[in-house]
Amino acid sequence: MKYVDEFRQPELIRKTAEEIRRVADPARQYHIMEICGGHTHAIYRFGLKDILPENIDLIHGPGCPVCVLPMGRIDDGLAIASRPGVIFAAFGDMMRVPGTHGSPLEHKARGMDVRIVYSPSDALKLARQNPDQHVMFFAIGFETTAPSTALTLQRAKKEGLRNFSVFCNHVTIIPAIRAILDSPDMRLDGFIGPGHVSTVIGCRPYEWIAKNENKPIVISGFEPLDLLQSILMLLRQLRAGEAKVENQYKRVVTWEGNPAALRAMADVFQLRPYFEWRGMGFIPESALSLREEYADWDAERRFEVPGIRVTDPKAAQCGEVLRGVLKPAQCRLFGNECTPEHPVGALMVSAEGSCAAYFSYEHRKTELTTLNAPA
Amino acid sequence: MCLAIPGKVLEISAENASLALVDVMGVRRHVDLGLLEDDRPAPGDWVLIHVGYAMSKISEQDALEQMRTLEMLGEREGAMQEVRGYGLEEAPGKTPATKSPA
Numbered sequence: 025m026k027y028v029d030e031f032r033q034p035e036l037i038r039k040t041a042e043e044i045r046r047v048a049d050p051a052r053q054y055h056i057m058e059i060c061g062g063h064t065h066a067i068y069r070f071g072l073k074d075i076l077p078e079n080i081d082l083i084h085g086p087g088c089p090v091c092v093l094p095m096g097r098i099d100d101g102l103a104i105a106s107r108p109g110v111i112f113a114a115f116g117d118m119m120r121v122p123g124t125h126g127s128p129l130e131h132k133a134r135g136m137d138v139r140i141v142y143s144p145s146d147a148l149k150l151a152r153q154n155p156d157q158h159v160m161f162f163a164i165g166f167e168t169t170a171p172s173t174a175l176t177l178q179r180a181k182k183e184g185l186r187n188f189s190v191f192c193n194h195v196t197i198i199p200a201i202r203a204i205l206d207s208p209d210m211r212l213d214g215f216i217g218p219g220h221v222s223t224v225i226g227c228r229p230y231e232w233i234a235k236n237e238n239k240p241i242v243i244s245g246f247e248p249l250d251l252l253q254s255i256l257m258l259l260r261q262l263r264a265g266e267a268k269v270e271n272q273y274k275r276v277v278t279w280e281g282n283p284a285a286l287r288a289m290a291d292v293f294q295l296r297p298y299f300e301w302r303g304m305g306f307i308p309e310s311a312l313s314l315r316e317e318y319a320d321w322d323a324e325r326r327f328e329v330p331g332i333r334v335t336d337p338k339a340a341q342c343g344e345v346l347r348g349v350l351k352p353a354q355c356r357l358f359g360n361e362c363t364p365e366h367p368v369g370a371l372m373v374s375a376e377g378s379c380a381a382y383f384s385y386e387h388r389k390t391e392l393t394t395l396n397a398p399a
Numbered sequence: 400m401c402l403a404i405p406g407k408v409l410e411i412s413a414e415n416a417s418l419a420l421v422d423v424m425g426v427r428r429h430v431d432l433g434l435l436e437d438d439r440p441a442p443g444d445w446v447l448i449h450v451g452y453a454m455s456k457i458s459e460q461d462a463l464e465q466m467r468t469l470e471m472l473g474e475r476e477g478a479m480q481e482v483r484g485y486g487l488e489e490a491p492g493k494t495p496a497t498k499s500p501a
Contacts, residue, residue: 031471032464032467062402065472066468066472069471069472069473070471115450116480116481140484141484142450142451142480142481142482142484142485142486143431143450143451143452143484143485143486144450144451145431145451145452146451146484146485146486149486165450168449168454169449169450171434171452172431172434172449172450172451172452175431175433175434175452219403220403220447220449220454223447223454223455224454246468246472247464247467247468247471248471275457275458275461276403276447276455276457276461282434282435282454282455283437284433284434284435284436284437285434285454288433288434
């Protein structure tokens with residue numbers, strides 16, 4: 025906790041950490057999953073593990089959209105963009121993600137027209153500016169990002185802009201949580217719920233986790249104090265034998281979510297019957313495709329898609345790490361064959377992936393001075 | 400990926416009510432307000448921005464704290480790069496020749 029005094033309200037952070045130690049039962053081991061990749065990044069960056077008691081184990085969930093995207097989808101998107109006159113537009117996060125024959129950036133070096141955009145709207149603008157070419161936006165992201173793609177598609181349709189399409193890889197978080205809870209080696213006690221996904225979907229979609237699975241979940245903000253408070257709220261529930269959905273991030277997340285965003289998504293998207301996740305296999309109704317009304321803007325309908333399937337490398341143990349059965353460093357490839365520079369498995373691909381975060385921060389841990397925990 | 404960047408709404412576009420000029424850490428960019436159509440922000444309001452779209456209204460205090468969080472996460476530069484990259488323009492080339500009052 026090099027930064028603890030730089031944090032807002034350091035005294036409150038220390039008090040919350042003390043309260044966590046007081047509430048946690050020293051006789052038991054806690055396995056808590058933070059679902060969101062942004063939380064994973066924050067937990068490592070802030071060195072939060074160093075101020076948590078050792079019997080609280082944070083497990084890094086599937087909420088990193090770049091990480092869970094199967095390589096075959098990248099290959100498919102690049103295959104479409106290899107046609108003459110097609111511009112491949114994507115967020116910067118996608119540019120270094122490897123496909124079978126290289127990343128989008130490497131394809132650009134070989135002559136493909138690849139553009140970084142910072143907003144789906146900018147991909148639309150690119151289409152307006154290049155009427156003789158076709159702009160394909162390679163869309164990724166959870167419910168945080170999907171509404172922006174939806175609004176962009178609504179605009180494209182309204183404008184009748186025909187040289188624009190979306191190659192849709194949007195995924196939804198709830199089925200991924202269900203898949204983790206359904207796995208036979210699951211041993212989680214509770215969840216830190218995603219912050220920004222929940223600004224869109226609200227808190228209601230998590231209720232089954234509490235009611236049916238008897239696991240507490242607390243929607244959390246991203247500051248150190250937010251995350252510690254959320255962990256404390258989970259421990260209090262566990263101590264009281266409760267399982268509820270609680271919202272620690274009330275300053276941004278409402279119970280009902282963002283109705284305008286949900287409307288836009290419902291208008292444009294439908295659930296795919298199933299979708300493959302890297303490290304997790306096929307998960308039913310876990311991803312979005314474009315509705316029939318938007319078929320003209322659906323890259324998968326407008327172009328022939330090879331439907332490339334690349335199986336996850338067998339030696340990589342991403343699935344076990346995702347379910348919390350293994351720590352990142354326990355994977356047989358971690359740090360030798362699989363590194364952020366040369367990612368083999370899904371979780372090493374993006375800085376928000378648990379293996380990449382672990383690699384970047386735990387390996388430099390000696391630089392961090394540990395906060396002396398009260399004895 | 401899921402950066403949420405705070406910005407202060409400066410003005411709403413006269414031609415397109417779902418487009419606003421927003422000040423993000425000193426950079427002025429157009430941001431889409433389409434996802435907040437049920438609760439439209441006014442000039443002076445703070446919003447959280449994700450991929451060029453305002454996602455939610457927040458208080459000024461929360462906005463300042465969010466900037467601090469980005470700073471602590473080492474993501475300030477990434478956020479600025481994202482914001483500078485927004486190329487959203489006003490009235491995207493389809494302003495009718497004759498302005499008919501709606």
